[in-house]
Amino acid sequence: EQIMKGNFDHFMKKEIHEQPDAIQQTMRGRVVFDADGNVQRVFLGGMVDYLSTIRRSRRIILCGCGTSYNSAIAVRQLMEELTELPVTLELASDVLDRQCPFFRDDSIIFISQSGETADTLRALEYAKSKGALCIGIVNVVGSAISRATDCGLHINAGAEIGVASTKAYTCQITSMVLLALALSEDSRSRADRRMDIMRGVVTLPDTMRRALELDQKMLALARTLVDENSLLLFGRGYNYATALEGALKVKEVALLHSEGILAGEMKHGPLALVDETLPLVVIATRDSSYLKQKSVIEQLRARDARCILIVSEDDDSLDKFASNEDMIIKVPEVCDCLQPLINIVPLQLLSYHLTVLRGHNVDQPRNLAKSVTVE
Ligand code: G6P
Numbered sequence: 001e002q003i004m005k006g007n008f009d010h011f012m013k014k015e016i017h018e019q020p021d022a023i024q025q026t027m028r029g030r031v032v033f034d035a036d037g038n039v040q041r042v043f044l045g046g047m048v049d050y051l052s053t054i055r056r057s058r059r060i061i062l063c064g065c066g067t068s069y070n071s072a073i074a075v076r077q078l079m080e081e082l083t084e085l086p087v088t089l090e091l092a093s094d095v096l097d098r099q100c101p102f103f104r105d106d107s108i109i110f111i112s113q114s115g116e117t118a119d120t121l122r123a124l125e126y127a128k129s130k131g132a133l134c135i136g137i138v139n140v141v142g143s144a145i146s147r148a149t150d151c152g153l154h155i156n157a158g159a160e161i162g163v164a165s166t167k168a169y170t171c172q173i174t175s176m177v178l179l180a181l182a183l184s185e186d187s188r189s190r191a192d193r194r195m196d197i198m199r200g201v202v203t204l205p206d207t208m209r210r211a212l213e214l215d216q217k218m219l220a221l222a223r224t225l226v227d228e229n230s231l232l233l234f235g236r237g238y239n240y241a242t243a244l245e246g247a248l249k250v251k252e253v254a255l256l257h258s259e260g261i262l263a264g265e266m267k268h269g270p271l272a273l274v275d276e277t278l279p280l281v282v283i284a285t286r287d288s289s290y291l292k293q294k295s296v297i298e299q300l301r302a303r304d305a306r307c308i309l310i311v312s313e314d315d316d317s318l319d320k321f322a323s324n325e326d327m328i329i330k331v332p333e334v335c336d337c338l339q340p341l342i343n344i345v346p347l348q349l350l351s352y353h354l355t356v357l358r359g360h361n362v363d364q365p366r367n368l369a370k371s372v373t374v375e
Pocket of ligand 1: 065066067068111112113114115116117120163164165368369370371372
């Protein structure tokens with residue numbers, strides 16, 4: 001059943017719409033409830049013997065390629081907050097090129113949908129040779145990376161057929177949020193924060209269903225962007241990853257040049273590109289970066305930029321900055337660190353509709369492969 005398109009024209013669309021159920025599968029048996037149905041704690045069977053080793057490590061390193069790497073960016077801030085350990089990121093191919101200094105007291109998380117990506121597998125073998133603890137966040141059970149890691153979590157997203165990764169991305173983030181929660185379980189001072197996040201996690205499937213209702217809205221937006229040559233996306237904090245992943249989707253399937261930019265870097269170069277023609281997406285949902293993003297929007301509008309805004313559903317204060325009503329996208333709100341899981345949904349839908357309208361192959365973009373098994 002999982003490898004049929006059902007009522008959908010393309011696997012990518014089907015997989016975008018499967019995300020609420022896929023996330024439910026990621027959480028299944030891992031989020032524990034009390035007798036009254038209140039969320040209590042996170043239990044990760046495959047990790048219990050390793051959590052204390054990770055807590056004692058000198059740092060956590062997140063490693064992967066493509067979308068899997070973007071999922072690492074999305075959880076970095078939360079993992080730092082909950083573990084109080086330095087969390088660094090490595091693109092798998094760069095680990096080998098640089099011969100990264102990895103040590104036996106490092107915990108390294110390898111993230112891969114397929115579990116077969118050559119660069120990630122080589123980086124894992126290298127990390128093992130240095131004696132680091134290797135943890136897998138993998139979708140495909142029995143894959144090379146899931147077999148070679150010391151421990152880990154299967155994301156349980158179900159088969160992903162479309163070359164552009166969608167549900168694996170949101171399930172990878174969910175899995176790593178659960179891991180971060182489990183790692184901080186013994187910290188009393190963070191108990192309230194953990195509870196807020198866990199309550200948010202259990203509402204994710206419903207919140208995501210509401211975000212998927214933006215489908216027709218994103219089709220209308222795609223119609224206005226179909227002939228563009230470039231699209232820039234600005235995000236920061238938890239949603240820097242959303243900008244990068246949104247841009248990756250647009251370029252890999254819609255074959256439209258797109259760049260995700262850390263909004264804090266805007267004045268250090270990208271601002272030179274801004275004029276009244278280039279379309280820009282600014283992610284400005286409510287979190288601790290909100291006021292800074294508002295100021296970015298004001299600066300862009302002062303240059304007559306064409307701004308598409310992704311904002312929280314009850315926030316009307318930014319409406320006046322969008323160039324027209326197609327260009328304001330209102331998303332349901334969740335706990336700040338989970339918001340990237342919701343904000344990516346309209347961008348996945350946008351890239352899907354742009355691809356169809358531009359007449360490109362949705363599930364099999366030119367030159368790309370689902371799993372890159374050569375270096
Ligand atoms: C390829 C795919 C991407 C994917 C990346 C990493 O480039 O086209 O969609 O994100 O590989 O794949 P992995 O299976 O390791 O997550």
